[in-house]
Amino acid sequence: MKKFNTLIVALFIFSISSKAEQTVGTFENAYFGKNFTIEASQKNNELETVYIEVEAKSSKSAFLSVDGNKLESFKTSLEIVRD
Numbered sequence: 001m002k003k004f005n006t007l008i009v010a011l012f013i014f015s016i017s018s019k020a021e022q023t024v025g026t027f028e029n030a031y032f033g034k035n036f037t038i039e040a041s042q043k044n045n046e047l048e049t050v051y052i053e054v055e056a057k058s059s060k061s062a063f064l065s066v067d068g069n070k071l072e073s074f075k076t077s078l079e080i081v082r083d
Helices: 002-018 068-082
Strands: 022-029 034-043 046-054 062-067
Touching: 046 068, 062 068
Parallel strands: none
Antiparallel strands: 022 034, 034 046, 046 062
């Protein structure tokens, strides 16, 4: 029984770590004069979600999340807005 419980805990930790975000880059926001991070998570070696840090007033940090399969349309939308 003890081995079974250990296996369950190990699988639980592995499933959590497979969804963990990893920092993949940073960007400087000229308006706030701050550097922010960009994080991403993978599932089955495919991009699952991208998290873009933004300015937060009521907490230490806040992130926008973009589904991995919608990242290209998100980037296109940002370029259109910028122009």
